[in-house]
Amino acid sequence: MNDTEQLIKEALGQLAERTPHPGPTLNALRRKRKRQRNNIFLIATAGVAAVAVLIFAGVVASDRYAPPAHNDAAAALMPTNSGAQGVEIRYTPHWLPNGYVETFRSVGDETTRVWVPASAKEQDPTQQTGAARVSLRNLRSLPDLAGWAETSVRGLKAWVRTVQGQSLGTTTELVWRAQEVLSVSVRGEGNGQETAMRVADSVRADAKIRYLAPFTLDGKPASDIWGSTLNRWTAQWRSEQVVVTLSTSAPAQAGGTPVTVRGKEGAIAGDTLVVRDSGLWLTVSGGSLSTDELVHTAGRVSLQHMEHPDTNWIGKGL
Amino acid sequence: MTPSFDDFVAEQVTPLLRYATVLTCDPHLAQDVVQEVLLRAQQKWDRIGSVDLPHAYVKRMVTNEYLSWRRRRAAKDVALCMTTLESVTPPVSDTTHHYDEREAMLQRIAKLPRKQRAAIVLRYYENYEDSEIAQMLGCAEGTVRSHISRALATLRMEHTPQPAGVGLRLGEGLS
Numbered sequence: 001m002n003d004t005e006q007l008i009k010e011a012l013g014q015l016a017e018r019t020p021h022p023g024p025t026l027n028a029l030r031r032k033r034k035r036q037r038n039n040i041f042l043i044a045t046a047g048v049a050a051v052a053v054l055i056f057a058g059v060v061a062s063d064r065y066a067p068p069a070h071n072d073a074a075a076a077l078m079p080t081n082s083g084a085q086g087v088e089i090r091y092t093p094h095w096l097p098n099g100y101v102e103t104f105r106s107v108g109d110e111t112t113r114v115w116v117p118a119s120a121k122e123q124d125p126t127q128q129t130g131a132a133r134v135s136l137r138n139l140r141s142l143p144d145l146a147g148w149a150e151t152s153v154r155g156l157k158a159w160v161r162t163v164q165g166q167s168l169g170t171t172t173e174l175v176w177r178a179q180e181v182l183s184v185s186v187r188g189e190g191n192g193q194e195t196a197m198r199v200a201d202s203v204r205a206d207a208k209i210r211y212l213a214p215f216t217l218d219g220k221p222a223s224d225i226w227g228s229t230l231n232r233w234t235a236q237w238r239s240e241q242v243v244v245t246l247s248t249s250a251p252a253q254a255g256g257t258p259v260t261v262r263g264k265e266g267a268i269a270g271d272t273l274v275v276r277d278s279g280l281w282l283t284v285s286g287g288s289l290s291t292d293e294l295v296h297t298a299g300r301v302s303l304q305h306m307e308h309p310d311t312n313w314i315g316k317g318l
Numbered sequence: 319m320t321p322s323f324d325d326f327v328a329e330q331v332t333p334l335l336r337y338a339t340v341l342t343c344d345p346h347l348a349q350d351v352v353q354e355v356l357l358r359a360q361q362k363w364d365r366i367g368s369v370d371l372p373h374a375y376v377k378r379m380v381t382n383e384y385l386s387w388r389r390r391r392a393a394k395d396v397a398l399c400m401t402t403l404e405s406v407t408p409p410v411s412d413t414t415h416h417y418d419e420r421e422a423m424l425q426r427i428a429k430l431p432r433k434q435r436a437a438i439v440l441r442y443y444e445n446y447e448d449s450e451i452a453q454m455l456g457c458a459e460g461t462v463r464s465h466i467s468r469a470l471a472t473l474r475m476e477h478t479p480q481p482a483g484v485g486l487r488l489g490e491g492l493s
Contacts, residue, residue, distance in 0.1 A: 008473065011420040019332070024349060
């Protein structure tokens, strides 16, 4: 070992003699360990609190959704594209009277879902038959609440009334405001208000439920669809001038003036055009439309999801 | 049998501090490094306590901690200020004329790049073989020899033996 190496050893030995007393290190270590334990406790406490808040928020506000931005309002109220993603239904109840099945969905300005007793699912839900039914709607705004009684739905202010409508028996209507105005109506049940409250209590936001229209007209989806089974259904698009219907069932109209429409032979009788396309019956009605306009309108109809129509929900319960 | 963490600390804190002081040339930094390492070791003590030589493992943690220390207050700057060393533990009296030479050598060691300094400390303070140093630093033995060779060249080049009694005054112009 040369002089330099010897000097290095001596220098390092001398430096080692200046090693600090372990007391401050041990004290600092003790303090940091204590702080660490406290932090773990705080983190655990904060975690528990956060979970509690999330659960509370989930329970209280699960039926809320972010409202569309102002400039999206029109699009939200009147969907223009059913596309592959479809139109959001947004809400679903998790309790219904025993044996009820879904037979009707409507989107657009307001969204409506209707359930009826399985024994009554063959009845046309668009007709006022007075049969028992439960419906869930999200409304654009609160209705005129004069004469309604105040109540609450899962802590949110709500209003309820029972009315004698055009149909047989009474209808209980319950409306409450989450971030969106929701309404449950019950007809033909023994205790309508109790049933309505129970259905409303079970309503939750459901981003998975979407409405896939079986056809569009100029890109706008059919707004209503109803039926009794996945293979027996009718979808409808309507405006002030024209009503377009696509159905698995033949229309009542038989015969008429032959006309070529959509490359197929159809028939026009009065103000209604009928053509069979892809195994379905397409009907276009419009009192103010000429034959050419009816044919032109039918040509603008685009069938959607024909291989896998979104009709599995028809005639099924929760 | 796995020693408890508290027993380990009671037994090893002083050797670890001594090693860290020599490694960093800065008693304050040595304290910080040892604290950090012991805190981490405590969190993983189930595993560390079960290895054959826990103190060797923790010593390696100290080395790695020093090599990756990112604080602005670089050790070489601190080491040049002898008052820092003296504030922690005053230098012991040394009647030999080598005292000032050793201080000057310490300052030169403190200026070495970290890996070279660590290699020098492990070789001349811990008396490690190249293979042990390589394992400690996580590099090849050839790299260790290169570190030591370069460090020695630097220290020799700057080493000008002082005549007895004409030493550098501690802290003079060095902070």
